[in-house]
Amino acid sequence: MIIFTSLSQWQNFRKTLSDGPVGFVPTMGALHHGHLSLVKASREDNAFTVVSVFVNPKQFDDGGDFEAYPSDHKADLERLESAGVDAVLMPDTAQIYTDDYRFKVTESEFSQRLCGAHRQGHFDGVLTVVMRLLNLVRPNNAYFGEKDYQQLQLIRDMVAAFFMQVNIVACATVREADGLAMSSRNQHLDEKDRAKAAYLHAALKQSRTADEARQALTGQGFDVDYVEDIKNRRLVAARLGTTRLIDNVEI
Ligand code: AMP
Numbered sequence: 240m241i242i243f244t245s246l247s248q249w250q251n252f253r254k255t256l257s258d259g260p261v262g263f264v265p266t267m268g269a270l271h272h273g274h275l276s277l278v279k280a281s282r283e284d285n286a287f288t289v290v291s292v293f294v295n296p297k298q299f300d301d302g303g304d305f306e307a308y309p310s311d312h313k314a315d316l317e318r319l320e321s322a323g324v325d326a327v328l329m330p331d332t333a334q335i336y337t338d339d340y341r342f343k344v345t346e347s348e349f350s351q352r353l354c355g356a357h358r359q360g361h362f363d364g365v366l367t368v369v370m371r372l373l374n375l376v377r378p379n380n381a382y383f384g385e386k387d388y389q390q391l392q393l394i395r396d397m398v399a400a401f402f403m404q405v406n407i408v409a410c411a412t413v414r415e416a417d418g419l420a421m422s423s424r425n426q427h428l429d430e431k432d433r434a435k436a437a438y439l440h441a442a443l444k445q446s447r448t449a450d451e452a453r454q455a456l457t458g459q460g461f462d463v464d465y466v467e468d469i470k471n472r473r474l475v476a477a478r479l480g481t482t483r484l485i486d487n488v489e490i
Pocket of ligand 1: 273
Protein backbone atom coordinates (compact mmCIF):
# COMPACT_ATOMS: atom_id res chain seq x y z
CA MET A 240 0.00 0.00 0.00
CA ILE A 241 1.39 3.38 -1.01
CA ILE A 242 0.59 6.35 1.23
CA PHE A 243 0.47 9.76 -0.42
CA THR A 244 0.49 12.87 1.73
CA SER A 245 1.57 14.95 -1.28
CA LEU A 246 -1.09 15.46 -3.95
CA SER A 247 1.46 16.31 -6.64
CA GLN A 248 3.22 13.01 -5.96
CA TRP A 249 -0.13 11.26 -6.22
CA GLN A 250 -0.93 13.03 -9.52
CA ASN A 251 2.42 11.92 -11.00
CA PHE A 252 1.76 8.38 -9.86
CA ARG A 253 -1.79 8.46 -11.28
CA LYS A 254 -0.36 9.05 -14.76
CA THR A 255 1.47 5.72 -14.54
CA LEU A 256 -1.72 3.75 -13.78
CA SER A 257 -3.02 2.29 -17.01
CA ASP A 258 -4.07 -1.32 -16.46
CA GLY A 259 -7.69 -1.86 -15.51
CA PRO A 260 -10.30 0.18 -13.69
CA VAL A 261 -9.56 2.36 -10.68
CA GLY A 262 -11.95 2.36 -7.71
CA PHE A 263 -12.14 5.18 -5.18
CA VAL A 264 -13.50 5.35 -1.62
CA PRO A 265 -13.51 8.85 -0.07
CA THR A 266 -13.61 8.88 3.75
CA MET A 267 -13.01 11.13 6.73
CA GLY A 268 -11.14 8.39 8.60
CA ALA A 269 -11.84 6.82 12.01
CA LEU A 270 -12.59 3.82 9.85
CA HIS A 271 -15.07 1.08 10.72
CA HIS A 272 -16.71 -1.87 8.97
CA GLY A 273 -19.03 0.46 7.03
CA HIS A 274 -16.04 2.06 5.33
CA LEU A 275 -14.41 -1.32 4.82
CA SER A 276 -17.51 -2.65 3.03
CA LEU A 277 -16.98 0.11 0.44
CA VAL A 278 -13.33 -0.92 0.13
CA LYS A 279 -14.39 -4.54 -0.38
CA ALA A 280 -16.84 -3.56 -3.13
CA SER A 281 -14.14 -1.51 -4.83
CA ARG A 282 -11.62 -4.35 -4.64
CA GLU A 283 -14.12 -6.68 -6.28
CA ASP A 284 -14.82 -4.33 -9.20
CA ASN A 285 -11.43 -2.72 -9.84
CA ALA A 286 -7.77 -3.47 -10.52
CA PHE A 287 -6.62 -0.66 -8.22
CA THR A 288 -8.33 0.77 -5.13
CA VAL A 289 -7.63 4.23 -3.73
CA VAL A 290 -8.96 5.45 -0.37
CA SER A 291 -8.76 9.05 0.80
CA VAL A 292 -8.68 9.98 4.47
CA PHE A 293 -9.42 13.69 4.75
CA VAL A 294 -11.54 15.42 7.40
CA ASN A 295 -13.04 18.17 5.28
CA PRO A 296 -13.35 21.34 7.37
CA LYS A 297 -15.69 22.97 4.83
CA GLN A 298 -18.54 20.56 5.54
CA PHE A 299 -18.65 21.37 9.27
CA ASP A 300 -20.81 24.36 10.15
CA ASP A 301 -19.72 24.18 13.78
CA GLY A 302 -15.98 24.56 14.47
CA GLY A 303 -16.27 22.55 17.67
CA ASP A 304 -17.75 19.62 15.78
CA PHE A 305 -14.80 19.69 13.35
CA GLU A 306 -12.26 19.85 16.18
CA ALA A 307 -13.95 16.93 17.97
CA TYR A 308 -14.17 14.71 14.87
CA PRO A 309 -12.40 11.42 15.73
CA SER A 310 -9.07 10.72 14.06
CA ASP A 311 -6.69 7.76 14.31
CA HIS A 312 -4.37 7.60 11.31
CA LYS A 313 -2.35 4.69 12.63
CA ALA A 314 -5.38 2.42 13.11
CA ASP A 315 -6.85 3.59 9.79
CA LEU A 316 -3.69 2.68 7.88
CA GLU A 317 -3.55 -0.76 9.51
CA ARG A 318 -7.17 -1.43 8.56
CA LEU A 319 -6.69 -0.25 4.99
CA GLU A 320 -3.54 -2.30 4.57
CA SER A 321 -5.22 -5.49 5.78
CA ALA A 322 -8.24 -4.73 3.57
CA GLY A 323 -5.91 -4.83 0.55
CA VAL A 324 -6.05 -1.15 -0.43
CA ASP A 325 -3.48 -0.12 -3.05
CA ALA A 326 -3.11 3.59 -2.32
CA VAL A 327 -4.17 6.00 0.43
CA LEU A 328 -4.40 9.77 0.00
CA MET A 329 -3.93 11.77 3.18
CA PRO A 330 -3.63 15.37 2.03
CA ASP A 331 -3.73 18.38 4.31
CA THR A 332 -6.34 21.12 3.97
CA ALA A 333 -3.99 23.57 2.22
CA GLN A 334 -3.41 21.13 -0.65
CA ILE A 335 -7.12 20.50 -1.20
CA TYR A 336 -8.09 24.18 -0.97
CA THR A 337 -5.27 25.92 -2.85
CA ASP A 338 -7.86 28.56 -3.81
CA ASP A 339 -8.91 29.17 -0.19
CA TYR A 340 -12.35 27.84 -1.12
CA ARG A 341 -13.02 30.65 -3.63
CA PHE A 342 -14.56 28.02 -5.89
CA LYS A 343 -17.33 25.77 -4.68
CA VAL A 344 -20.14 23.56 -5.91
CA THR A 345 -23.59 24.68 -4.79
CA GLU A 346 -26.83 22.83 -5.28
CA SER A 347 -29.88 24.95 -4.68
CA GLU A 348 -32.81 22.59 -4.07
CA PHE A 349 -32.44 19.19 -2.42
CA SER A 350 -29.30 20.30 -0.52
CA GLN A 351 -31.43 22.88 1.32
CA ARG A 352 -33.66 20.22 2.86
CA LEU A 353 -33.14 17.60 5.60
CA CYS A 354 -29.50 17.79 6.82
CA GLY A 355 -28.92 20.90 4.67
CA ALA A 356 -31.66 22.77 6.51
CA HIS A 357 -29.91 22.07 9.83
CA ARG A 358 -26.27 22.38 8.78
CA GLN A 359 -25.50 25.65 6.98
CA GLY A 360 -23.21 25.15 3.98
CA HIS A 361 -22.77 21.44 4.70
CA PHE A 362 -23.53 20.13 1.23
CA ASP A 363 -21.55 22.90 -0.50
CA GLY A 364 -18.59 21.57 1.46
CA VAL A 365 -19.38 17.93 0.67
CA LEU A 366 -19.97 18.44 -3.06
CA THR A 367 -16.93 20.68 -3.42
CA VAL A 368 -14.55 18.23 -1.77
CA VAL A 369 -16.00 15.25 -3.66
CA MET A 370 -15.62 17.12 -6.97
CA ARG A 371 -12.00 17.94 -6.12
CA LEU A 372 -11.20 14.39 -5.01
CA LEU A 373 -12.84 12.85 -8.08
CA ASN A 374 -10.79 15.18 -10.32
CA LEU A 375 -7.62 14.21 -8.47
CA VAL A 376 -8.22 10.46 -8.48
CA ARG A 377 -10.04 10.14 -11.83
CA PRO A 378 -11.59 6.80 -10.81
CA ASN A 379 -13.77 4.65 -13.04
CA ASN A 380 -15.94 3.79 -10.03
CA ALA A 381 -16.48 5.68 -6.78
CA TYR A 382 -18.16 4.12 -3.72
CA PHE A 383 -20.55 5.85 -1.32
CA GLY A 384 -22.66 4.53 1.55
CA GLU A 385 -26.46 4.63 1.63
CA LYS A 386 -26.08 5.63 5.28
CA ASP A 387 -25.54 9.17 4.02
CA TYR A 388 -28.52 8.96 1.72
CA GLN A 389 -29.01 12.64 0.90
CA GLN A 390 -25.27 12.97 0.23
CA LEU A 391 -25.36 9.98 -2.11
CA GLN A 392 -28.28 11.42 -4.12
CA LEU A 393 -26.63 14.83 -4.37
CA ILE A 394 -23.35 13.31 -5.55
CA ARG A 395 -25.17 11.26 -8.19
CA ASP A 396 -26.96 14.40 -9.39
CA MET A 397 -23.72 16.44 -9.43
CA VAL A 398 -21.92 13.80 -11.49
CA ALA A 399 -24.78 13.77 -13.99
CA ALA A 400 -25.11 17.58 -14.09
CA PHE A 401 -21.39 18.13 -14.79
CA PHE A 402 -21.07 15.16 -17.22
CA MET A 403 -18.37 13.65 -14.98
CA GLN A 404 -16.91 10.39 -16.23
CA VAL A 405 -17.31 8.28 -13.13
CA ASN A 406 -19.72 5.56 -12.11
CA ILE A 407 -21.19 6.16 -8.64
CA VAL A 408 -21.76 2.90 -6.74
CA ALA A 409 -24.12 2.86 -3.74
CA CYS A 410 -23.32 0.46 -0.86
CA ALA A 411 -25.83 -0.75 1.74
CA THR A 412 -25.63 0.56 5.32
CA VAL A 413 -23.57 -1.64 7.62
CA ARG A 414 -25.09 -1.90 11.11
CA GLU A 415 -24.12 -3.04 14.57
CA ALA A 416 -25.90 -6.15 15.89
CA ASP A 417 -28.60 -4.00 17.54
CA GLY A 418 -29.33 -2.10 14.32
CA LEU A 419 -27.35 1.10 14.93
CA ALA A 420 -25.79 2.28 11.67
CA MET A 421 -22.01 2.24 12.04
CA SER A 422 -20.56 5.74 12.18
CA SER A 423 -17.30 7.32 13.26
CA ARG A 424 -19.39 9.55 15.53
CA ASN A 425 -20.73 6.57 17.52
CA GLN A 426 -17.53 6.50 19.54
CA HIS A 427 -18.61 9.80 21.12
CA LEU A 428 -21.65 8.10 22.73
CA ASP A 429 -21.37 7.20 26.39
CA GLU A 430 -22.64 3.79 27.50
CA LYS A 431 -26.17 4.98 28.27
CA ASP A 432 -26.60 6.86 24.97
CA ARG A 433 -24.99 4.01 23.02
CA ALA A 434 -27.68 1.65 24.33
CA LYS A 435 -30.40 4.17 23.47
CA ALA A 436 -28.98 4.89 20.00
CA ALA A 437 -30.22 1.56 18.62
CA TYR A 438 -33.74 2.92 18.99
CA LEU A 439 -33.14 5.29 16.06
CA HIS A 440 -33.26 2.46 13.54
CA ALA A 441 -36.05 0.63 15.38
CA ALA A 442 -38.26 3.75 15.43
CA LEU A 443 -37.73 4.32 11.69
CA LYS A 444 -38.78 0.77 10.87
CA GLN A 445 -41.58 0.27 13.40
CA SER A 446 -43.48 3.55 13.12
CA ARG A 447 -46.32 3.81 10.63
CA THR A 448 -45.61 7.44 9.80
CA ALA A 449 -42.69 9.86 10.00
CA ASP A 450 -44.60 11.85 12.61
CA GLU A 451 -45.08 8.78 14.77
CA ALA A 452 -41.33 8.05 14.54
CA ARG A 453 -40.52 11.64 15.55
CA GLN A 454 -42.78 11.42 18.59
CA ALA A 455 -41.40 8.05 19.62
CA LEU A 456 -37.81 9.33 19.37
CA THR A 457 -38.58 12.51 21.27
CA GLY A 458 -40.23 10.37 23.96
CA GLN A 459 -36.99 8.37 24.25
CA GLY A 460 -34.95 11.54 24.82
CA PHE A 461 -33.66 12.17 21.28
CA ASP A 462 -33.47 15.79 20.12
CA VAL A 463 -34.91 15.27 16.63
CA ASP A 464 -33.76 17.50 13.72
CA TYR A 465 -36.11 15.83 11.24
CA VAL A 466 -37.92 12.64 10.30
CA GLU A 467 -39.20 12.77 6.72
CA ASP A 468 -40.52 10.35 4.17
CA ILE A 469 -39.22 11.08 0.69
CA LYS A 470 -40.37 8.74 -2.04
CA ASN A 471 -39.67 5.24 -0.71
CA ARG A 472 -37.27 6.32 1.99
CA ARG A 473 -37.69 7.43 5.62
CA LEU A 474 -34.80 9.62 6.77
CA VAL A 475 -33.87 10.84 10.24
CA ALA A 476 -31.34 13.04 12.01
CA ALA A 477 -31.40 13.29 15.78
CA ARG A 478 -29.07 14.15 18.61
CA LEU A 479 -28.25 12.23 21.76
CA GLY A 480 -26.39 14.74 23.91
CA THR A 481 -23.93 16.41 21.54
CA THR A 482 -23.73 13.46 19.14
CA ARG A 483 -25.70 13.86 15.93
CA LEU A 484 -26.86 10.59 14.38
CA ILE A 485 -28.44 10.03 10.97
CA ASP A 486 -30.10 7.00 9.43
CA ASN A 487 -32.57 6.02 6.74
CA VAL A 488 -34.57 2.95 5.74
CA GLU A 489 -36.60 1.88 2.74
CA ILE A 490 -40.36 2.14 3.34
P1 AMP B 1 -17.39 9.29 6.28
O1 AMP B 1 -16.00 8.89 6.65
O2 AMP B 1 -18.36 9.25 7.42
O3 AMP B 1 -17.44 10.58 5.49
O4 AMP B 1 -17.92 8.17 5.29
C1 AMP B 1 -17.20 7.82 4.12
C2 AMP B 1 -18.08 6.94 3.27
O5 AMP B 1 -18.42 5.76 4.00
C3 AMP B 1 -19.40 7.62 2.88
O6 AMP B 1 -19.72 7.27 1.54
C4 AMP B 1 -20.37 7.01 3.86
O7 AMP B 1 -21.71 7.00 3.39
C5 AMP B 1 -19.82 5.61 4.01
N1 AMP B 1 -20.29 5.00 5.26
C6 AMP B 1 -20.17 5.52 6.50
N2 AMP B 1 -20.77 4.71 7.40
C7 AMP B 1 -21.29 3.68 6.71
C8 AMP B 1 -22.05 2.51 7.07
N3 AMP B 1 -22.38 2.26 8.33
N4 AMP B 1 -22.41 1.67 6.09
C9 AMP B 1 -22.07 1.93 4.80
N5 AMP B 1 -21.37 2.99 4.40
C10 AMP B 1 -20.99 3.87 5.33
